[in-house]
Amino acid sequence: xxxxxxxxxxxxxxxxxxxxxxxxxxxxxxxxxxxxxxxxxxxxxxxxxxxxxxxxxxxxxxxxxxxxxxxxxxxxxxxxxxxxxxxxxxxxxxxxxxxxxxxxxxxxxxxxxxxxxxxxxxxxxxxxxxxxxxxxxxxxxxxxxxxxxxxxxxxxxxxxxxxxxxxxxxxxxxxxxxxxxxxxxxxxxxxxxxxxxxxxxxxxxxxxxxxxxxxxxxxxxxxxxxxxxxxxxxxxxxxxxxxxxxxxxxxxxxxxx
Amino acid sequence: xxxxxxxxxxxxxxxxxxxxxxxxxxxxxxxxxxxxxxxxxxxxxxxxxxxxxxxxxxxxxxxxxxxxxxxxxxxxxxxxxxxxxxxxxxxxxxxxxxxxxxxxxxxxxxxxxxxxxxxxxxxxxxxxxxxxxxxxxxxxxxxxxxxxxxxxxxxxxxxxxxxxxxxxxxxxxxxxxxxxxxxxxxxxxxxxxxxxxxxxxxxxxxxxxxxxxxxxxxxxxxxxxxxxxxxxxxxxxxxxxxxxxxxxxxxxxxxxxxxxxxxxxxxxxxxxxxxxxxxxxxxxxxxxxxxxxxx
Amino acid sequence: xxxxxxxxxxxxxxxxxxxxxxxxxxxxxxxxxxxxxxxxxxxxxxxxxxxxxxxxxxxxxxxxxxxxxxxxxxxxxxxxxxxxxxxxxxxxxxxxxxxxxxxxxxxxxxxxxxxxxxxxxxxxxxxxxxxxxxxxxxxxxxxxxxxxxxxxxxxxxxxxxxxxxxxxxxxxxxxxxxxxxxxxxxxxxxxxxxxxxxxxxxxxxxxxxxxxxxxxxxxxxxxxxxxxxxxxxxxxxxxxxxxxxxxxxxxxxxxxxxxxxxxxxxxxxxxxxxxxxxxxxxxxxxxxxxxxxxxxxxxxxxxxxxxxxxxxxxxxxxxxxxxxxxxxxxxxxxxxxxxxxxxxxxxxxx
Numbered sequence: 001x002x003x004x005x006x007x008x009x010x011x012x013x014x015x016x017x018x019x020x021x022x023x024x025x026x027x028x029x030x031x032x033x034x035x036x037x038x039x040x041x042x043x044x045x046x047x048x049x050x051x052x053x054x055x056x057x058x059x060x061x062x063x064x065x066x067x068x069x070x071x072x073x074x075x076x077x078x079x080x081x082x083x084x085x086x087x088x089x090x091x092x093x094x095x096x097x098x099x100x101x102x103x104x105x106x107x108x109x110x111x112x113x114x115x116x117x118x119x120x121x122x123x124x125x126x127x128x129x130x131x132x133x134x135x136x137x138x139x140x141x142x143x144x145x146x147x148x149x150x151x152x153x154x155x156x157x158x159x160x161x162x163x164x165x166x167x168x169x170x171x172x173x174x175x176x177x178x179x180x181x182x183x184x185x186x187x188x189x190x191x192x193x194x195x196x197x198x199x200x201x202x203x204x205x206x207x208x209x210x211x212x213x214x215x216x217x218x219x220x221x222x223x224x225x226x227x228x229x230x231x232x233x234x235x236x237x238x239x240x241x242x243x244x245x246x247x248x249x250x251x252x253x254x255x256x257x
Numbered sequence: 258x259x260x261x262x263x264x265x266x267x268x269x270x271x272x273x274x275x276x277x278x279x280x281x282x283x284x285x286x287x288x289x290x291x292x293x294x295x296x297x298x299x300x301x302x303x304x305x306x307x308x309x310x311x312x313x314x315x316x317x318x319x320x321x322x323x324x325x326x327x328x329x330x331x332x333x334x335x336x337x338x339x340x341x342x343x344x345x346x347x348x349x350x351x352x353x354x355x356x357x358x359x360x361x362x363x364x365x366x367x368x369x370x371x372x373x374x375x376x377x378x379x380x381x382x383x384x385x386x387x388x389x390x391x392x393x394x395x396x397x398x399x400x401x402x403x404x405x406x407x408x409x410x411x412x413x414x415x416x417x418x419x420x421x422x423x424x425x426x427x428x429x430x431x432x433x434x435x436x437x438x439x440x441x442x443x444x445x446x447x448x449x450x451x452x453x454x455x456x457x458x459x460x461x462x463x464x465x466x467x468x469x470x471x472x473x474x475x476x477x478x479x480x481x482x483x484x485x486x487x488x489x490x491x492x493x494x495x496x497x498x499x500x501x502x503x504x505x506x507x508x509x510x511x512x513x514x515x516x517x518x519x520x521x522x523x524x525x526x527x528x529x530x531x532x533x534x535x536x537x538x539x540x541x542x543x544x545x546x547x548x549x550x551x552x
Numbered sequence: 553x554x555x556x557x558x559x560x561x562x563x564x565x566x567x568x569x570x571x572x573x574x575x576x577x578x579x580x581x582x583x584x585x586x587x588x589x590x591x592x593x594x595x596x597x598x599x600x601x602x603x604x605x606x607x608x609x610x611x612x613x614x615x616x617x618x619x620x621x622x623x624x625x626x627x628x629x630x631x632x633x634x635x636x637x638x639x640x641x642x643x644x645x646x647x648x649x650x651x652x653x654x655x656x657x658x659x660x661x662x663x664x665x666x667x668x669x670x671x672x673x674x675x676x677x678x679x680x681x682x683x684x685x686x687x688x689x690x691x692x693x694x695x696x697x698x699x700x701x702x703x704x705x706x707x708x709x710x711x712x713x714x715x716x717x718x719x720x721x722x723x724x725x726x727x728x729x730x731x732x733x734x735x736x737x738x739x740x741x742x743x744x745x746x747x748x749x750x751x752x753x754x755x756x757x758x759x760x761x762x763x764x765x766x767x768x769x770x771x772x773x774x775x776x777x778x779x780x781x782x783x784x785x786x787x788x789x790x791x792x793x794x795x796x797x798x799x800x801x802x803x804x805x806x807x808x809x810x811x812x813x814x815x816x817x818x819x820x821x822x823x824x825x826x827x828x829x830x831x832x833x834x835x836x837x838x839x840x841x842x843x844x845x846x847x848x849x850x851x852x853x854x855x856x857x858x859x860x861x862x863x864x865x866x867x868x869x870x871x872x873x874x875x876x877x878x879x880x881x882x883x884x885x886x887x888x889x890x891x892x893x894x895x896x897x898x899x900x901x902x
Contacts, residue, residue, distance in 0.1 A: 060779065084782030096780070098773035104565040109770045110781040112763045118783060119791075121764035124573030128763070132569050148565035171781060296685055347880060353684060354623045358832050359879040361825055365872025369865045377863070481865070489692055489821065496689040526707035533697040540690055544682040 009036045010069070011205040012088070012175045017056055017066035019049075019229075026052045028230040029066065034175060038205045041220035043213075045249070049229035050209045051093055054177050058090050059083050070175065087174030091164045093183055093209070097152045103163055104148040107135035110170035135170065142166045142196055158189035165196055176200070178208045182215065194219075217241075225249075263400040268519050274406035276514025277413025278475055282468035282487075283494040284420065284506050285461020291437040291501015292454055295349055298360040300465055301491055302367035305483040307333045307466020308473050309371060312380045315387075322388055326470045330463040337462025341455055364484045372481040379478040387474075405474050412471065416464075420503055433457060437501035490517075493536050499549025509547055573761035582843045583750075590742055597738040598811075603850050604745040605807045608752045610830050610842035612799035617828065618836030619760055620792050621772030622680070625824050626691030627800055629698050632819035633671050634664030634801025636702060636714065639814035642722040645712075655725040657733075661748065661805040668801015669794050676793035680786065692821070699819035719815035733810070741810040748806050752799055757839060759795065768792055769837070829875055835885025844886050 012034040019027040026049045034040055044050050055061040057068055059080035067076045070088050078086070098106050108125070111134050112118040125132070139145045142162050147155055152163065161181060168176055181197060182190045194215060200206060210216050216223065216237070223240040225232040233243050240246055286300040307329040314325035340363075348359050384392050391408055394401040424430035436443040436450050444450050473479050480486070490513075498509030513532055520531035539547065589600050609631055616622045638660035640646070646654060653659050679690045702714045714720065726732040727744060734740045759765050767788055770778045778785050808814040817823065826849070834845025852874070853867055860866040882889050 058780070060776070079784070080779045081782045081784050084780065090780060092776075092780070096774060096777045098770055098777060100773050101769065102565060104569060105766070108569065109766060109778075109783075112766065113781045113783050118763050118767045119788070121759045121762040124758070124761040125763055125766055126570035126573055126761075129566075129570055131763075132566055136563065136566050145563065148563055149568065167777075167781060290685065296688065344876070351879070351883070352621075353688075354617060354621075354832070354836070355879045355883055357623060357625065357688070358829065358875055361829070362872045362875030362879065365868045365875065367872075369869035369872060372865050372868075485822070489696060492685075492689060493693065496685055500685065524708075526704045530697065530700045530704065533693045533700065536693045537690065537697065540682065540686050540693070541678055544686045546686075 010034070011036045011038070011071055012057065012207070013069040014057065015067045015069070017053075017068065018064045019052060019056055019061060020064050026229045027056060027063075028228070030226075030229070030231055032224060032231065032234075034205050034207050036205055037202055038207070038222060039220050040205075040207045040222045040224065041216045042207060042209045042224050042226060043211075043216060044226035044232075048226045050226055051179055052229070053226065054090055054179050054209065057177065058088060084171060087172070088177075089168045089171045089173035089175070090177040091168050091179055091181060093179040095157070095160045095164060097160060097163055097167075099152045102149055102151055103139065103144060103155065104132075104135055106152060106163055107138055107166055107170055108132060110167045111135045111138070114171050138166045138170050141169070156189070158185040158192060161185055161193055162196060165193070169200075173204055175205045176207070178206065178210075180209050180211065182210070182212065259399060266397070267400055267402070268522055269515065270402055270410070271406060271522075272515030272518035273511065274409040274413075274514075275475060275518050276511045277409050277416075278468055278472045279490065279494050279514050280413060280507055280510035281416055281471065282465050283491045283498075283510060284503060285457070285464045286491055287495040287498060287503070287506040288433065288437070288457050288501055289454070289461050290495060292433065292440070292450070292457060293349055294440075294500075296353055296356045296360065297345075298357060298488055298492070299363035299367065299484070300461070301487045302364055302484040303333050303337060303462040303465040304469035304472070304487070304491075305367065305371060305479070305481070306336065307463075307469030308479045308483065309375050309380070309469075310466065311470030312382055312473060312479060313375070315382050316380075319386075322382070322386070322391065326467055329466045329470045333466030333469075334459040334463030338455060338459045341458045345458075364488065367484055368481050375481070377481060379480050380473070381478045382473055409471060409475060416467075417507060424503060429453075429456070490532070493532070495546075497536055497539050497546055499546030502546070502548040505546055505548025512547075579840075582840065586746060590739075594737065597742050599850065599854070601738055601742045601745045601810050602807070603846055604742070604749045605803050605810065606827065606830070606846045606850070607842050608749050608806070609800055609803035610827055610834075610846050611752060611756045611839070612796045612803060613827050614831050614836060614839070614842050615756060615759070615768075615796045615799070616792060617831060618838065618841070619765065619772060620768040620789060622789065622793065623684075623688060624691040625688055625821070625828065626693075626695035627796075627827060628819055628821070628824040629675070629691070629695040630668040630672055630797040630800035631804035631807070631823070631827075632695075632698060632702070632816075634668040634804030635808045635814050635818040636804075637663045637667035637801065638805035639720050639722060639808045640713070642724060642809070643720055644722055655722065657724050657727045657744065657809055660724070660809055661802055664805025665798045665802040668804065669798035671801075672794045672797025673790070676790050676797065680789050680793060695819060695821060695824060699816060699821075702816045702819055714814075714816075717816060719813055721813045723812060724809050733812070735812060738810070745806055745810055748802065752802060753839075756799065759792075760839065764788070764791075772837070829871065832885055833874065833878055835887030838885070838887045841885050841887045848886065 010033045014030050014032045017027055017030040030053060042050055042053070052061065056063050059078065063076065067074055069075065070083065070086055075083055075086065075088070098109065108131065112131050115131055117128060117131060136145065136148060139148055142165065144159065144162055144166060147159060152160060155163070165181065178197065182193045185193060197208070197219065208219060220237060222234065223237055224234045225240060225246050227249050232249060233240060233246050235243070282300070282304050286297060290297060310329040310332055311325045314320040314328060315322050320328070348356050387405070391405045393404050395404050395407050424434060432443065432448045432453055435446070436448060436453055440450055494506060494509045494513055497513065498505030498507070513535065516535055517532045521529065543549070586604065590597065593600065613627050616624060641650060641654035641660055641663050643654070675694055679687055679694070682690060703716055705713050706716050724733050727740070731740045731744070760768070767778070767783055770783065771785055771788060775785060804818060807818065830845035830849045831842060832845070833848055834841030834843065852870060856867045856870050878885065884891070
């Protein structure tokens with residue numbers, strides 16, 4: 001575990017972020033701040049709107065109101081792709097990969113996009129071996145190099161989760177949103193993913209959405225609790241753990257499950 | 258002045274009669290597409306088969322026209338169930354391209370099959386074979402209106418009312434609405450969407466057959482290329498109305514039916530232009546259709 | 553993160569990606585076959601010429617359907633527009649006004665290409681903002697719209713422009729002033745179509761092997777992920793759409809030039825459907841699928857009609873059956889079957 005101290009500079013901020021589908025409010029005036037180098041967890045019961053919140057931040061969903069700031073710039077109306085280019089990167093709760101392609105090709109698409117060569121059409125992929133080498137290098141970092149030539153569909157789910165993370169790293173994020181990175185992974189394999197997350201470069205501000213409280217308390221220095229689309233509490237793990245309201249709403253719900 | 262009024266009324270009434278036909282055939286397509294989210298280009302084939310069954314029973318066997326329509330409905334609904342259970346279910350989870358091509362394949366085969374069974378010549382129901390109340394004109398005072406088209410409007414109205422009632426007031430209707438809205442959610446509430454879909458598919462195929470039978474007189478006869486000739490218009494009605502939306506399908510049919518009829522009336526050459534132009538504009542402004550849910 | 557000190561291992565996966573664009577000897581086969589057909593079957597040259605042009609058209613369709621995953625049923629809109637652009641330019645009555653260059657074949661194909669691209673840009677800008685059924689309907693509506701326009705514009709304007717149902721007949725000037733079109737033996741026509749196909753094919757091949765081509769496959773495989781890696785998906789789709797429409801326009805122009813006439817058949821939905829069928833029969837997203845698909849389709853059609861006749865529509869039965877079977881059992885087309893067989897043989901050998 002890296003000892004990372006909040007430098008106090010907000011990297012990602014939302015102010016009064018709202019989203020409703022008709023009469024259904026899935027995000028209610030969410031004010032949220034993620035500091036540079038943070039290790040921050042977002043928790044909440046099922047249906048609390050955690051993934052919606054991530055989608056609003058990344059621009060996958062248009063907000064009904066409120067603003068998103070990245071490193072001080074208002075990005076509320078920047079496209080999803082534009083936000084990625086500015087260093088706001090996410091992984092998906094359910095693997096969202098190029099299933100018909102090989103692991104290396106998956107990485108290649110991210111690297112070439114990030115390197116700004118993806119729109120070139122007159123020369124072949126092979127004319128830029130550096131981009132391919134970089135994709136391979138990322139696979140090595142996550143010990144996926146032996147799977148490089150395999151199709152995504154041939155990989156066990158846990159290793160597919162690693163590819164999700166490798167793609168995110170290929171985009172050199174300043175802010176990384178991990179949406180339940182270990183979801184669906186057998187517990188025997190989940191340590192691979194947790195190790196990968198622990199090994200993330202310190203300078204990246206990380207927001208992790210997670211159900212497993214062990215992971216949250218091990219990883220996070222700060223926790224935000226989301227309930228029914230609204231922020232219930234934010235604080236250190238100790239503060240959250242002793243917060244009566246959180247216990248009744250969140251842990252109480254966990255008790256039922 | 259009186260003549261203008263009479264002309265306008267005639268165009269409107271002819272347009273509405275055509276619109277009712279479009280609605281009866283398209284509504285089943287709209288619900289099945291809304292329910293399963295799959296693209297079915299072969300819906301017109303069911304209408305075509307329905308038409309041939311009707312014409313054969315009426316002209317060949319001397320069956321009463323209305324009874325023939327009922328039989329066509331039942332026969333094609335059964336055919337729909339068989340096809341759905343044996344072929345269609347394999348492609349629900351396939352990519353859109355596969356669905357498009359698969360159903361075009363079905364259209365081709367249906368055209369061939371119909372030609373084998375009935376041959377290439379256009380079929381019509383001779384007027385004497387129709388019940389008396391469907392022949393001749395109704396005198397509306399200021400103009401004459403064909404009794405058959407009046408019946409078409411009436412039949413359309415009854416079917417619209419029945420469908421609305423069925424969908425809004427019955428348990429099955431509520432299940433269909435829930436499944437169109439959110440299939441996964443409906444399934445988790447214990448609705449058997451597979452069963453539901455087979456049922457809706459049968460009903461939709463039957464309705465198409467009904468439309469096919471009713472349409473023979475209105476579309477000026479029946480040919481084996483029917484399934485191709487009208488493939489686009491049914492899809493347009495569904496897309497303009499919004500997938501899975503009965504009200505949308507109804508208003509889209511009305512809009513397009515009247516525009517198409519009026520267009521062809523005022524501009525005998527070039528009239529077909531309007532319907533595609535309107536479609537383009539509507540879908541441009543509202544990609545989800547007039548009454549479709551956004552997103 | 554880019555670590556210059558890392559020496560990349562020459563892993564097979566990397567090698568495979570780096571070498572994918574290289575020409576293989578087997579790729580010469582279709583071209584040798586095309587040359588052989590000219591000499592072996594002189595009686596079928598018109599059909600063979602049509603096959604060459606349709607292969608180019610199929611390649612343009614494969615680029616958006618097979619690679620980018622945009623399902624369209626209306627690509628004849630662009631093919632037909634290219635066709636009419638070339639044909640209108642070549643109209644005998646207008647030659648004086650057009651400084652007598654309208655009937656120059658190269659001027660015609662330039663015009664067809666530009667016309668296809670322009671229409672692709674305008675319509676694509678609109679159409680590509682929608683998805684699924686709506687997108688499909690818009691492509692269909694556009695094709696039908698243009699079909700009606702080509703059919704009725706003479707009546708609407710009271711002047712002779714497209715010739716309605718009958719179309720336009722014209723005579724092309726010699727290519728570059730040297731090679732005269734040959735309405736009897738079709739030899740110049742064949743080599744002309746052959747040359748255009750070679751050029752068109754090389755363009756498409758270059759594009760699909762480029763980083764841009766890779767992003768198209770990415771869009772097809774997973775649009776959400778493409779957005780999330782920062783790809784301007786909309787712009788990429790429009791770009792490939794315009795390229796595809798330009799090539800379709802080019803194919804349309806050559807189609808009418810080698811036959812000395814145009815009719816509204818070039819706008820027909822049946823052709824749009826047929827070309828899509830050819831692409832899937834051969835195998836989508838596979839370059840040579842277009843070659844195999846068009847060839848098999850045309851041969852099958854000819855065989856069926858010669859052997860079984862046209863009256864009971866055996867052809868509809870054959871093509872419908874082929875389509876259903878392909879989708880159910882060989883969704884990757886004939887080339888896909890070929891790939892499976894060759895992997896199986898490879899395993900056995902090992």
